[in-house]
Amino acid sequence: MDKLEGLANVEPVRLGPKSKFKFDCHPGVKCFTRCCKDINIILTPYDIIRLKNRLSLSSEEFLALYTEPQILEKTDLPVVMLKLLEVEDPDSEGKACPFVRENGCLVYEDRPTTCRYYPLGVATMSHKEDSDGEEFYFFVNEPHCLGFEEDKEWTVSQWRENQGVDVHDKINAEWTDLVVRKRSFPPNMKFTEQTKKMFFLVSYNIDKFREFVFESSFLQRYEVDGASLEAMKNDEIALLEFGLRWLKWLLFKEGDFKMKEDAIG
Template identity: 45%
Template sequence: MAITELRGLDRIIVPIKLEPGTKFVFQCGPGVPCFKLCCSALYLPLTPYDILRLRDHFGLTTDEFLILYTEPFILPRSGLPVARLKMRDDAEKTCPFLGEEGCTVYPVRPLACRYYPLGLGIFRNRDEGRNEDFYYLVKEGFCQGLDSGPEITVEEYRQSQGIPETEEPIKEWAEIVMKKESLGPIEVPQKSLELFFLVSTNPERFRRFVFESKFLEIFEVDEETLSRIREDDLALLQFGFRWLKTVLFGEDLVKRRREVPREKKIKPF
């Protein structure tokens, strides 16, 4: 299939499904003429795990990190609110973590940065009742890294960029986004959007919501889980994703108590 020649900031998604064993050519680094050009004018949503890793890297509270480095963003296809990286207020709108030598937070860089120039999609296989990942190539006019470099498979590239260990903790979160996308442009209650944003961006506030509101009067949570989520932010995220699936989609993952306070229930999507 012929691909139109790209220039400057032109950007296309190559309409070819890539498998883990599919080979492509790519290199990036100081020796590539376009080095760092892909680190400007980004619309880069942060996953919940990205926020944890970057926050801890800087030794900040979640509130401090969100205020300094992010802004609210609505995911176009799902309509769900997330935090995205806030660009610098300069002419190029550069990434706040870009330095003279490249990325200054490279060991904890966001998942989307690790994937580039690949993109990830999730397909729901209804016949087998499971989700399947697929990949695609993103081509931008300025990128010369796709013109030369070593041949590598998609899975080899994922492993080399540390993608599996940063992707696995947010698989259930990605499933929530995908499921909402599949529902189409339905109206979502404001409370549901607020809960999704809370769990997706701020574990400290979500923890207070669990332990300092009437949450535990409404939902049954065993002592072992409570002990873990009091101290472990990653365990709290995993619990939060299961809870979101319960309240937003009606999945029976976090049990409701038989007798609960008389409050207005949260409507599922």
Template identity: 55%
Template sequence: MSDQEYVNEAVPVQLTRESRFCFDCHPGVPCFTDCCRKINIMLTPYDIIRIKNRMGIPSDEFLAVYTEPQILEKTGLPVPVMRLLDDEKQSCPFVRDGEGCIIYADRPSACRYYPIGMATRSHMEDVVEGTQDDFFFMINEERCKGHQETKEWSIAEWRMDQGVDLQDRINEGWTDLIVRKKSFGFTMDMTEKSRKLFFMVCYNIDGFKRFVFESDFLKMHNISDEIIQKISEDEVTLLQFGFDWLQAILFKRDPEGRFLVKEEFAGARKK
């Protein structure tokens, strides 16, 4: 078997937070950093905030240099994936032989979860009610020797150790948007403008901030001074504000009416 023919098997057993497994990854494992090569790493909104801040560059520069856009299956939504190096190993740009990940403290959610996968069973009525039924599963790759280690975890212990609970909480609004769009499928058509807005809000936080504060956005909507202050000072708050705005414009979900366009602007739009 060549190094390009690794078996990547998601074991079809549903696991809970209490399910236990053995796994460990460290420089002493023979396959150390192999999982950082020839891999599709989809980045979440919070991943991008953490990594671009770690590097000290704006999000639009990070996206241009380190990512490539893909269309998420069954949704038509754009997502950024890590652009691998054009080397023999097709490596993540942040991995080093022997050293491992040079941004480990700010590594992507996909890397934190491995070798656990999470899936969501959701039916249309669940989405409408805002409930989701999540479960976990084990990913077994033939190249990964970490499964042969004796260190034992529960799913909950692994998630806490890897810091994915925080990641998931911050990305929750983004996940909900994807689940809703997946439930509607391609019966809910999105314009190119809508896709670009989705991409900007979710992944280009610096671009979204310019959009909010340098356009007529705040004049058009009844946003309180308190919220304006918060989103001007904190990127995570701005990101979650953006998720709420996308829910309003894509799915007409705005229970507080924050994103209703003021009458004078609505009238101008109709002319």
């Protein structure tokens, strides 16, 4: 895997939820879809679920067709980036998102979290509900973007709500916290390769994780209540949330997971 380093230039302006800015993006803006080219988009667990369902693919099929594995800088954790395609336009160079067309995004309703935030980025120490003051926002600095010349005014909170970011952040919260926590570790403290495989499985291959829970010896080793089991059979979000809680226990021994006595012995 390649090591993923700096993703974009950012303006050194710290923004809060009530910070105001002017921005709009629509086909009438001359740079429309330019931000979908030559980009680095790290996909979150919920991004994978939304996109693979939109395309009627299994998580494994989506990963193979549309992503590239990377190692996230300062974490040594495996993540995936959206795989870009060579631009077919003879007048253009570089690569572009596989879902962008001249008139916009083919998967707009299910677009990734990073796309929803744009032109904002988010920096956080935690996504926990009690982490007031630890999260802030900034402008992604791309000279080609003309959206800032539009008259539409937003607060950061209004933009997040309008773009549906709140839902994504809520579902990805435990995952984000795991990544941020690992980033705080000293460089010499590394997870085993098997642990990183489990992180990748839960984070990105939700269909295989379901098989892991229900078709391996997992349920013979861990105590899982009936309501959780029933929810996970039919609800991918419930399965993801369960998996992230299990990862938290596996990586940091935090949470209420319990191994069965005969499994411990």
